[in-house]
Amino acid sequence: MSDPYALAERAAAQLRERSGFDRYDLAIVLGSGWREGADALGTPQSDVATSELAGFVAPTVAGHSGRILSLRYEGVRVALVSGRVHLYEGHRVDQVVHPVRTVVAAGASRVVLTNACGGIDPTIAPGSVVVIRDHLNLTATSPLEGPAPPEPYGSRFVDLTDLYSARLRQVVAAAAPELTEGVYAGLRGPHYETPAEIAMVASLGASLVGMSTVLEAIAARHLGAEVLGLGLVSNFAAGVTPAPLNHLEVLDAGRAAAAALGALLARLVPVL
Numbered sequence: 001m002s003d004p005y006a007l008a009e010r011a012a013a014q015l016r017e018r019s020g021f022d023r024y025d026l027a028i029v030l031g032s033g034w035r036e037g038a039d040a041l042g043t044p045q046s047d048v049a050t051s052e053l054a055g056f057v058a059p060t061v062a063g064h065s066g067r068i069l070s071l072r073y074e075g076v077r078v079a080l081v082s083g084r085v086h087l088y089e090g091h092r093v094d095q096v097v098h099p100v101r102t103v104v105a106a107g108a109s110r111v112v113l114t115n116a117c118g119g120i121d122p123t124i125a126p127g128s129v130v131v132i133r134d135h136l137n138l139t140a141t142s143p144l145e146g147p148a149p150p151e152p153y154g155s156r157f158v159d160l161t162d163l164y165s166a167r168l169r170q171v172v173a174a175a176a177p178e179l180t181e182g183v184y185a186g187l188r189g190p191h192y193e194t195p196a197e198i199a200m201v202a203s204l205g206a207s208l209v210g211m212s213t214v215l216e217a218i219a220a221r222h223l224g225a226e227v228l229g230l231g232l233v234s235n236f237a238a239g240v241t242p243a244p245l246n247h248l249e250v251l252d253a254g255r256a257a258a259a260a261l262g263a264l265l266a267r268l269v270p271v272l
């Protein structure tokens, strides 16, 4: 099946059947560090391996198993997507956005994209969560590249003026006023940047840098979902401090933040 929209509909039907949830209100894509935190939302009522769903590819990043957990939290039907896949794993853009297309097809009209990222602003300490206000898609690709979406899907020439929902950002600002907002630069990776590249994206207005989120945000928005992006700053980006970047330290920062991330999600889910 080469139509990615039909493939997502098929996966959504399988997800409904296997999870016992006939629809969702909200989906949360869990980035590094966020998955452990999501335990704060309670024990899922269902846990579906994405290997059982059409079109999903297996994540290759250690510690990211592909699962969709379903739970109800204060009346909100939530799909937790764990085991995101990235361009840097060698996957195609349609494979990268397939989980998001699937949960939106399963009814989630609001999508929270979480990630771990590098921080460019020296005043934002690792361990902080930043609300994504806007992004720079520096992946040189788009999930909407290719043939025009079939009926009834919207035009591929989608307006991204309000990609990260102003409404959801206001809700977050009211519920979690301690969080700041920033612009996320999405690059392909998997290498971290050079200091010159960080200086470049800083001059373009970025305050966060990472390897995910931007393509999923575009795909979700194209399907009409409201998008919220939350970045866990796990390290200072290259050249922001003299210290070299270390992938294990990045993973440790995620583990250290897990409890706080869970508490934040528990605060936000009922109001989003």
Ligand code: 8IG
Pocket: 116, 117, 118, 119, 187, 189, 191, 192, 193, 209, 210, 211, 234, 235, 236, 237, 238, 245, 250
């Ligand atoms: I965590 O410094 C994490 N992910 N591109 N740069 C990029 N991705 C990241 C970084 C970083 N830290």
